[in-house]
Amino acid sequence: MDIKTLHDADFCNLAIAKTAFDTLSTAFGGHVENWQHEVVDRLHNSQWSGTAADHATTRIQNLHDELHAAQQEIALISRALQDAGEGFAAAQAHLISALDDAKAQGLTVAADGTITWDNNPDSATYLGDGPQKAQQIRDRITAAVTEADHADRTISSRLAHLTTNASNGTGLDATVATNDTAAANALSQIPDTGTDPNAVAAWWNSLTDEQQHRMVLNHPAQIGNLDGIPATGRDQANRINLARARTDLQHQLDGLGPEPDAVTGTPYGAVESPMHKLWKQQHDDLTEKLGGIDAIDKRLNTQVDAAHPPAYLLGFDTDGKGHAIVAINNPDTADNVSTYVPGTGARLGKVDGDIDRSDKMVAAANAANSKRTTSSISWIGYDAPQKLLSEASDDQYAKDAEDKLHGFEVGLHATHNGNISNNTILGHSYGTTTIGYTMKDKGLPVDNVVLIASPGAGVDTAKDLHIDPSHVYAAQSQADMIGMAAAMDPGGAADNAWDNLRADFGFDDGDHHLIHGRQTTTPQFGATVLPTNPDGGHSDYWNDGSPTLAAMGQVIAGK
Structure with a gap:
């Protein structure tokens, strides 16, 4: 032709x-x-x-x-x-x-x-x-x-x-x-969610460009969230989903009507009105989700330049607390691809901070090796725990995310133009627990694992992640309070008690178990420990000038 x-x-x-x-x-x-x-x-x-x-x-x-x-x-x-x-x-x-x-x-x-x-x-x-x-x-x-x-x-x-x-x-x-x-x-039937991403990719590639275009326009919700569809196709579909969701959420917000009276009288005094409590919960949820949509829309439409690479929306919905998957640079064409899994509190309404972290990780990888392109993906594709005490101690959130995270990572390989030269999975806080459970139970096709401020990755040693332990990295600042999240399970608690007893007699070997497994920065875990700011808090690893951020960039860039 x-x-x-x-x-x-x-x-x-x-x-x-x-x-x-x-x-x-x-x-x-x-x-x-x-x-x-x-x-x-x-x-x-x-x-x-x-x-x-x-x-x-x-x-x-x-x-x-x-x-x-x-x-x-x-x-x-x-x-x-x-x-x-x-x-x-x-x-x-x-x-x-x-x-x-x-x-x-x-x-x-x-x-x-x-x-x-x-x-x-x-x-x-x-x-x-x-x-x-x-x-x-x-x-x-x-x-x-x-x-x-x-x-x-x-x-x-x-x-x-x-x-x-x-x-x-x-x-x-x-x-x-x-x-x-x-x-x-x-050719006109969309594969079900959970279908092997390689089969999805084969189906998509069997369509003509016009058929693909019709699929995006007519079925954006399915195409936008289906692993095995290329990044450009998912992005086009999810931009449609984003616009539709904004209209729908705004309609729901307008339909709430004016704010009811905050208190109501009872024989025992004034208490919060049940109607006001329900109204406020719905109002705050809708308002926060609209804020998340605005943050995504702003980043997608930011003028592309050296400091602001193009962004792609690889997943989006408003179910529950909402989900979003945002990539900085196209993962299908990048030399280095990193998926960042945030932890407790991750949701659509808080996506702006996670997108910012991906931008910083791309910049850090470029600083480590400017000759290779890097894509960093913020993956809020699971229901993360929202409450620190009552939910973050439950490993069920991590278990429920295993199929979703595994499918997404397999999909990155299915749609990549050629082999990904360096693929990294990186988590923060409970996100490391989610990564650990997925790797332990299902395995992930990645070259590197980075565990930042982990409360435990669900395993006792790096080799239990089914990857070369020399490619497992961990970081935790001395001032990070995550180190206080001691194990509650009998085995971990007993190990900590024995370790403390040995310390009293000068035989402390540094071993310690946290709420979801052995502390990832201990020698017994077997990861390479990344440098940190000793005064940094739980969310400070991405601060400008952070030695941990620079080290993350080195790993993501394959250095």
């Missing part, structure tokens, strides 16, 4: 051929129905019996099945022609749009794709930024031609298969026709 061929192509004949096959399929279907009434039904209703009757009945029924299979195959040709026409038309429209923009910008595009412009500084039509504009147009033209090539290969493969079935009689087999129909239907 070349520019001239795509530009000049007339796809009317495809539409005419599709209509012809529709007519053929309808007429053929009429004959099959007539055969059913005039032959099959009459035979079944006759009183003919015996061996000859049984043979005749079987043969006639087989013939009916073959006719029905042939009708299905004819209908599939019509569907293939329709899909091809839509795919080619979309590619042609994208090409014409690029050529029109090129002309408006003072660029001339030759039939072979060569782009020229006025490069004379003394000329009235001099185009100083010609190289940049030409590259943008060139990329769009290449994308349009590639889109047409994909549509061409797809239609050729489908028609060749159906033609072979027709020529050798395979298409008369009911099982073959059923399988072919199922394969065609699968």
Whole structure:
């Protein structure tokens, strides 16, 4: 496929051929129905019996099945022609749009794709930024031609298969026709949530660009949150989800009406009004979620420059406390990919701080190695505990997140252009517990694990994470109060008591168990300990100038 061929192509004949096959399929279907009434039904209703009757009945029924299979195959040709026409038309429209923009910008595009412009500084039509504009147009033209090539290969493969079935009689087999129909239907059926991301990626790649575009527009909630869909597709879908959610949440907020009286009188004095309590809970939840949407929208639409790489919305919903997955730089094309899992309190309404941390980690990785691109993803894709005392001590939140985190990480590999050279999973606080449980129970396809301020990763040693222990890193400041979250389970508490007793006699070996497992910075755990600011608190590891932030950048950058 070349520019001239795509530009000049007339796809009317495809539409005419599709209509012809529709007519053929309808007429053929009429004959099959007539055969059913005039032959099959009459035979079944006759009183003919015996061996000859049984043979005749079987043969006639087989013939009916073959006719029905042939009708299905004819209908599939019509569907293939329709899909091809839509795919080619979309590619042609994208090409014409690029050529029109090129002309408006003072660029001339030759039939072979060569782009020229006025490069004379003394000329009235001099185009100083010609190289940049030409590259943008060139990329769009290449994308349009590639889109047409994909549509061409797809239609050729489908028609060749159906033609072979027709020529050798395979298409008369009911099982073959059923399988072919199922394969065609699968092109428009979105895989269920939890489907192997590699299978999702294969399904997505089997669609033409036009079909993918329709999926994004018609099913954004499913496409935007499905592991195995490329980052660009998920981002397009989730921007639609984001706008719709803002409208819906604002409508709910407006529907709450004015604030009720805060107190109500009782025989025992004034107490908070139940109506006010419910109103305030709903008001605060809606307001906070709208704030989270605003923060995401602001980052997505920040002008891209050296300090502000492009952002992609890889997941979004407002269920419960809300979820969001935001990537800084495209993880499908980056050399280094890091997924950051926040801990207690993580939710949609607090996403701005997590996005800021991803921005800082990309900058730290760039400082460590500027020759390789890095994507950092803030993954609020699970229901994190929200209360420090009553919820953060429960490991069920981590267990419930295992399938989601595992699917997301597998999906990053399924959609990446080539192999990810360096893949890191990084958690803070309860996020490290979530990571630890997932790695212990399911494993994760990552090269490095970074555990920041961990209350325990659900394992006793780094090797229990099913990764080379030399690629497990941990950090915890001396001033971080997470170190006070002592173990409550009998085994961990007994170990701590024994360790304390040994310390009294000068034999302290530094071992210590926290609420979700052995402290990750102890020698017995076996991780490489990263530097910290000894005076830093639980949330200070990403502060400007933090030695931990610089070390995180080194790990993420593969240094």
